Structures are given as C-alpha cells and as structure tokens.
Amino acid sequence: MGDKLVVLGAVIVLVFLGIAIFGPQFAPYDFAQQFRASPGELLPISVMSTTATGERLLLGSDALGRDMLSRLIYGTRTTLVISISSVLLATILAIVLGSLTGYLEGSLFDEIVMRLIDALLTFPGILLAVILVAAWGTQGIEIGPVTTTPEMTIVFALVFTFTPRLTRTMRGSTIPQAHRAYIKAAQLMGMPAWRIVAFELAPNCLTAVIIQSTTYLGLAVFSTAGLGFLGLGPAEPQPELGKILARTQEYFLNRQFWHIFIPGFTISLLVFAFSVLGDGIRNVLDPEYRFEKADV
C-alpha cells in the first residue's frame, strides 16, 4: 500500500507542477478579469453558471466576479513558486551553514550560529514567518537600489523558518565526517579550509538534509497558504491558494458549498501529495527511518 501511495503522490505532484508551469496556456480567463452576474443574480456567480455576457464559468466566480478556475490555476502557480523556492533557498543556506558549523565545531562561529538557531526554533512552524512578514510588511522593502516584491518577503520569511532545523540536521551529519581520515589528509595536504568544506566534506553529508528538505515541501505549501489565509500573502489581484480560501467565508450567505470546498481541497491535496512523496523518497534513501517529532 505504501508504494501505491507514493506513486499517487508523485502523480499528483506532477499534475500540479504541470498546472503551475503551463497554467497560463490553458487558464480560461485572466485572473484579474471581472465578470458581471447575469441579470437578477448576485455575485459570486455559482458553479457552472453563465455571466451577464454569456460566458459559462466552470467553477463560478469569486465575490468580485473573477473566474474561480483561472484564479485557482494561477494561485497554484504562486503558491508552488513561493514554497519550492523557499525550501530550495533554505536547503542551500542550511548546507553552507551546517557544514561550516560542523567543521568548525566548538568555535565561536559555531556557538553564535547555534544559539541563534535555538532562539529561532522557539517559534515553531509558521509563527516565525507570520512575525517576520508582519515586521517587514507585505508592500515590499527597498534594499539599496532593489525593491523586493511581496512574494520575496514571504520567501525570506519562510527561509528563516526552515533553515534552523535543516542547518541542525546538516551540522549533525557533518560532525562525524569531519573527523574522518580523508579530511585529516586534506588538512595535511594544506588544502584551504573553504575547499575542504566545499569539495570534500559537504558532498558526503547531503543525504539527511535532502531527505528533510523534501519532507518540508508539504510544510512549505501549508505555510504559504497559511500566510495567504491570514492576509499576509501576495498583494491583490495576485491569486494565491490561501488567499482564495480566506475569501470563502464571503460565500457563506449564499451557501456556495463548492466555493468553500474546492480551494481548501486543493491545498490539502498538494500538502498530501508532497508529504507522501517526501516519505517515499525518505524510505528509499534511508530505510531505517522512524517518524520523528522534528518532521512536523
């Protein structure tokens, strides 16, 4: 059964990646285009209903008359871009920081970085991201000549959330390797420290951190959607899955069940697929693994 689940997860992930990459080609409308409800009806337009101008909207519209299906397609794109890039960046940062602190175990640099990580880990999950996005604001920040986009702010906040634990993992797998004979040999050959870390040490310690980062993809989608849901997502009219879900409470009055169901279901499906796939990858790379608290 486990294998079947993994295959299912992989298929769902591929479908979603397809939607994210080729979405603009087959999205029926622009995500910001507004439709009017047909005469005598009110917005939001219900599932499978026609607009005033005669278009039939498969999933209806949101409260501003924008096509729900197109918004979901573009929203998936935004959510996936934010979550995948934040996990990628966090992993790279963790590999650098983790291998350096592992190699320089016990040094002042190691102490400072690890204490900082301890403090960041006190705010688990998306709490830290919420706090950081709150501090930076969602309008974008000017750093010298560059102004960041709101999406970049979210990615930075998520990188801060994911890096601490990943760094710990990387450091943990680096420390035993750092005392091996080949590292001693490299030191005796007079190789500069950065070369030892970058070319000898780090490549041998990647398995654990890569396993962990794949399991973080689900968490990243969850966090991105959570931020969007709290109103700390990308600015309007840019769609994002959590943002779309946050608007669903507007459909309570006209009881649009599908409007409430579909955005949340899409998020669940994505998180499900990523976590099952992550588990599968972990089982292949590390068969001895046991479920741990640090995974959540």
Add this chain to the structure above:
Amino acid sequence: MVDRTSALNKIMSLLKYIGRRIVSAIPTLILITFLSFGLLYITPGGPVEALAGIFGTQEQKERIRQELGLNDPLHVQYLRWVGGVLSGDFGEMIVMAPGTPIAEMLRKPLLATFWLTIAGALIALTLGLAIGALSAIKPNSWLDSLSRVISIATYSVPDFWLAIILLFVFGVIFRYRWAISGQIDFSRNIVFSLQSLILPAIALGLAKAGIVARITRGELFDVQNKSFIQFERIMGLPRWVVIKDMLHNGILPIVTVLGYTIGLIFRGTFLVEVVFGVPGIGLFLVRAAKTQEYALLQTLVLCIGSVFILINLLTDILYGVLDPRVRS
C-alpha cells in the same frame, strides 16, 4: 527514620533538577528578548515610523523618538527596553485602541487562547493516544493502516480549512448560534463560553490527532518489542492489560508527546482563532501584523516565546518527577 531521610534526599534532588532546568532556560529567554527588541530595527521604515504606525502624528513621532532615545548606543536602548518590560511597561496601543497600555489588553486574549489550547489538546491527545497505542500493538494490521491513512489525511488538511467547514456546517446550515460566536470569556458566561469552545477545539484537535497518533505509535513501538510485553502476549493476557503495561512502561515517551501536542495545538490556535473570531492571542497577532502595530507585535513575540519556553520547561520537569534517572 531511614525512610524520612531518603524521602528528603529525593525531594532535594528533584528541587536541584528543577533549579538547573530553570537556569538553563534563561539564555533562550534572553535570546527571545533580543529577537523581540530587534524586530523594530528590521522594519522597512525604522523604529520611529514603526512604533508611530500608519496614522502616527508628527507629535507622536517626536515623543517616541525621545522615549526610545535613539541617539544612545544600541545596548543602552536595549537595556532601557528590557527594564520597561520587567516593570510591566510594554508600551501603548496606537492604531487599534489608541493610548491603552498593552499590558492591560493582553489578559483576556491570553486566557481565551489558554482555554482553547487546553480543549484542543484534550481532544488531540485522547484520539491520538488511543489510535497510536492500538496501532503500535498490532503493527501492519488493518488498524495500523487505517491510522496511517487518518494521520496522513489529518496532516494534509489545514486546520483553518477544517474550521471553515465546521463553521459552514454548524453555523450556516444548522444555524447554531453558539457555533459562530467565538466568545470565550469564562468570567462572563460559562455555559456559552463552553459551547463556543466546542467547534474551534474540534477543528484543532482533529487536525493534530493524526500527528499525535503517529508519534505515539513511534514511541510505543520500542516498548512493545521488549521481552516482558512479548511474554504477556504469548501468555494470552487480555489486550487491555498489555496496553496498560505498555503505557506504564512508555510513560516517558507519552510525556514527550504531551508537551509536544500542547505546543502544536498552541501553534495552531491562531489560525483557528481567526476563522472563529475568538479574541485570543492569535487574532491579536494577526491584527497587529495587519495594522503594523509594532509595540504589540514585540510584546506578542515575547509572550509566545515565553509560553513555548514554559511548555518545554514543564515537560522537562514532569520528566524529572516521573523518572529519577533523568535528574542526574
């Protein structure tokens, strides 16, 4: 006589252990204050703009500039801020309730979140421990697969979506008034508060029960491979006896699960609070984030950090109480 001294020794060693734990929590607490203090300085507009908020007048800005003493070196500013916090001065609200001291505004939200966390943790623990223990005793059985499916499902379903669906079903379709109130304030109306607690607690508890079950299963898995459990099984003792002995032996792992669950639920409360409009810390945090109310944000960072440190500390102490081996 002998008994009394040994009892005294036990208490002394426990007290020493507790003292050591408390001392070891202090560095983290100090780091949290750095983080909370530093929050002002990483804001796009700098501390004065941040504290004055979007509607801050020129006059307010000038006052804030003087209060912060921005010309002083950073460590002096930090110490002054910490001194204020220690004497209960967290600053004032600027946007939401202008002029009100923050310390005054915090009591009710803290209580509401506290009750919500307790109720949610109760549901998550009851369900999670039961499912986890049952699937640990029979690994790879249908029950184990079922618990796996449930835990993956609950792991994937965001608690805020579950909350919206519950709100829709009970509030909009069945039209229960208590379902949509979100008013958790036991000092005012106990019955109504309990009713309002039900849906948010279920949303939280269900969403985390799967994870708790998974961890419980993992923790108990080792215990059930021990020889005396195997022996009990071969003897054909009733299943509840075996489970009882396993739980007794696995009490330490369970305590870990307990502390962890409470942390998990506390973390989940703020999204669920937003859905149900529960006036707790989470809703406060989100409002502070949206209105860029930085003094409040700083206080909340300090509060939330301290709560997590406290949860870890209590878990550690419970550990020491239950198992004398941990103390040394």
